[in-house]
Amino acid sequence: xxxxxxxxxxxxxxxxxxxxxxxxxxxxxxxxxxxxxxxxxxxxxxxxxxxxxxxxxxxxxxxxxxxxxxxxxxxxxxxxxxxxxxxxxxxxxxxxxxxxxxxxxxxxxxxxxxxxxxxxxxxxxxxxxxxxxxxxxxxxxxxxxxxxxxxxxxxxxxxxxxxxxxxxxxxxxxxxxxxxxxxxxxxxxxxxxxxxxxxxxxxxxxxxxxxxxxxxxxx
Amino acid sequence: xxxxxxxxxxxxxxxxxxxxxxxxxxxxxxxxxxxxxxxxxxxxxxxxxxxxxxxxxxxxxxxxxxxxxxxxxxxxxxxxxxxxxxxxxxxxxxxxxxxxxxxxxxxxxxxxxxxxxxxxxxxxxxxxxxxxxxxxxxxxxxxxxxxxxxxxxxxxxxxxxxxxxxxxxxxxxxxxxxxxxxxxxxxxxxxxxxxxxxxxxxxxxxxxxxxxxxxxxxx
DNA sequence: TGTATCCGATACATAGTTGTATCGTAAAAC
DNA sequence: GTTTTACGATACAACTATGTATCGGATACA
Numbered sequence: 001x002x003x004x005x006x007x008x009x010x011x012x013x014x015x016x017x018x019x020x021x022x023x024x025x026x027x028x029x030x031x032x033x034x035x036x037x038x039x040x041x042x043x044x045x046x047x048x049x050x051x052x053x054x055x056x057x058x059x060x061x062x063x064x065x066x067x068x069x070x071x072x073x074x075x076x077x078x079x080x081x082x083x084x085x086x087x088x089x090x091x092x093x094x095x096x097x098x099x100x101x102x103x104x105x106x107x108x109x110x111x112x113x114x115x116x117x118x119x120x121x122x123x124x125x126x127x128x129x130x131x132x133x134x135x136x137x138x139x140x141x142x143x144x145x146x147x148x149x150x151x152x153x154x155x156x157x158x159x160x161x162x163x164x165x166x167x168x169x170x171x172x173x174x175x176x177x178x179x180x181x182x183x184x185x186x187x188x189x190x191x192x193x194x195x196x197x198x199x200x201x202x203x204x205x206x207x208x209x210x211x212x213x214x215x216x217x218x219x
Numbered sequence: 220x221x222x223x224x225x226x227x228x229x230x231x232x233x234x235x236x237x238x239x240x241x242x243x244x245x246x247x248x249x250x251x252x253x254x255x256x257x258x259x260x261x262x263x264x265x266x267x268x269x270x271x272x273x274x275x276x277x278x279x280x281x282x283x284x285x286x287x288x289x290x291x292x293x294x295x296x297x298x299x300x301x302x303x304x305x306x307x308x309x310x311x312x313x314x315x316x317x318x319x320x321x322x323x324x325x326x327x328x329x330x331x332x333x334x335x336x337x338x339x340x341x342x343x344x345x346x347x348x349x350x351x352x353x354x355x356x357x358x359x360x361x362x363x364x365x366x367x368x369x370x371x372x373x374x375x376x377x378x379x380x381x382x383x384x385x386x387x388x389x390x391x392x393x394x395x396x397x398x399x400x401x402x403x404x405x406x407x408x409x410x411x412x413x414x415x416x417x418x419x420x421x422x423x424x425x426x427x428x429x430x431x432x433x434x435x436x437x438x
Numbered sequence: 439t440g441t442a443t444c445c446g447a448t449a450c451a452t453a454g455t456t457g458t459a460t461c462g463t464a465a466a467a468c
Numbered sequence: 469g470t471t472t473t474a475c476g477a478t479a480c481a482a483c484t485a486t487g488t489a490t491c492g493g494a495t496a497c498a
Binding site: 036 | 348
């Protein structure tokens, strides 16, 4: 009976799921640290506290695991942005100052690149996408989704604050995402700690946000 | 006597230099295509039309070659920007329309990411820099140099055209570089051809350039 | 023409990685 | 409590890449 309740594989034990998750987590770390190609299956297993037997019992190959991991990361990012957008829309009020109204967007984007490991992992996924059409399509689609979310926030802020923009919300969102990512990569490259990394990307984003705003009083 | 003229190694034959260059060129291609780790020394040699004997006769290891290659690429980029800046400054006149005054900057930046292979190679260098402090320092320094060049152009254009900017030329240059690179990566990911890639990045850059300009008449 | 030198090719020893096949054990089913 | 099943560990075979040591030939030079 329980088998009918579960959607996919009824036989998979709960402990097996834990093993999969541990392997995925370990893989995320190792892939970020040394890159997919330099990461041996054994290194991933060592990190997870298993041997390769566990690995091949759970995954076809390293590539298959990477594909699944990419999907998970992408979903998490999109979902995090979406939920933030949902929160903000339901609350309706933006009680931040006009000057740093875009702090909300920082919060939204924080979900994507908040620490060095995330930056590295996303960079790894991105460079694989550059070389693999399938991954590229998935990557671009996920990014478009995030862009929609950010554009929505931009629109909402504009409406709530009576802000006029010099470009469309889509364009603003796209530029913000690009700058955000670039700044995060540079910060990570400088070897700064997580909070400093966050501070730098925020500063850069604030600058861009300011640029997109059309302020008739003080241009 | 000729030995005294040459700077470094007097004994290196001209043909040896050609071999080195061929290996470096081949390596650039292969590294871009599959990444440094996945690129075997033999694959590089095959592409160059040599065997590994030639490789190890000319380079310590794959890493050493990559380091040298990175240096060359970085120098070329910086030098290209610098020479463009030099040209523009010496000429003095900017006969482009105010609307697309920043087409000049596109020209300047074109040297850095004009085709898919360059985008891939720079992405590879960037992700290595993310994982290696020495490379990171070199990368950031090279980028700072480019930023200075672009900022100089921005300043010159502003002066020549009587344009006011909403941010400092340095900030404008930094954002432009970030957006330029991000756009180039996305375009390359879409699998578009070289000229379409160029068109997309130009469009994105024009948008940012427009944002940085403060036009009192039509804000 | 003979000789020396240089440079790239070839051969080989070694290490590391992958995937599979088998085994042992712990938990589930009866 | 016994049997069965599932899951991860272990052992193994094949492959690939690396780096070194040696070889052969072309080129420069006398």
